[in-house]
Amino acid sequence: MLRPVALILSVISATSAFAIAPTDTSNQVIISVRDQKLVLLRNGSKVATYPISTSMFGLGDALGRMTTPLGYLAVEKKIGDNVPVGAVFHKRRLTGEVLQPNAPGRDPITTRIIWLRGLEPQNAHAFQRCIYIHGTPEENKIGRPASYGCIRMKSKDVAELYDQLPLGAVVQIIPDRLPKVEKTKPRQETSGGIVAANITPQPQITATKVAKVTPQTPPPSNRRP
DSSP: OOOOHHHHHHHHHHHGGGOSSOOEEEEEEEEETTTTEEEEEETTEEEEEEEOBOBTTOBOOOTTOOOBOOEEEEEEEEEOTTOOTTEEEETTEEEEEEOOTTOTTOOOEEEEEEEEEEOSGGGTTTTTTTOEEEEOSOGGGTTSOOBSSSEEEOHHHHHHHHHHOOTTEEEEEESSOOOOOOSSOOOOBOTTSOBOOSSOOOOOOOOOOOOOOOOOOOOOOOSOO
8 A cells, every 4th residue: 555665765766857846755645545535744644634536537647538646646836825715726827716615606726736746657647637636616525536637625625735745745646545644653764864654564665667757848737627
């Protein structure tokens, strides 16, 4: 489920030359498709858990599909510093509207945009496909698959996450339940100084294949969120 820190670092080192934002392994988000929840970790300790929505069309990373990718990704761009909660974005630009939760007949991207880039072959198209963590006015659908590929959150929750998640933070999307991570357990540092999550150790994987993803010109993002 949650791979060893050594594997995360091997994935990151193989892709860092192709990234704009340097990868930050001290901050990590794990998103569970089964639980429809997101957990924020800092130095291996749980900071917060939030309800989310993944795609109503299932999982995958094929171009032209409205599915949610799996695997390790990283925060490449953040859009929406200090804008009002409920502010509406169109093609990543503010429209001037501010919507209340569950505003009838409306389904735009709101509040914040956390744009992800893939770190593995199985999610190599994530940035080009405009896979975001973002706010939605359809908060009554949070907790079940309801998006068009992105990770949706309640507006107040995504604003809180945005402020705690730096560029380069690692985001892992898994099909299974969230791992059990203690909130107050003391940190445990490895010999290399990297702080691992407080979870049951997983078998070591000695090698992995990683996609070399060339940065692409940001697309117009006229797709549904």
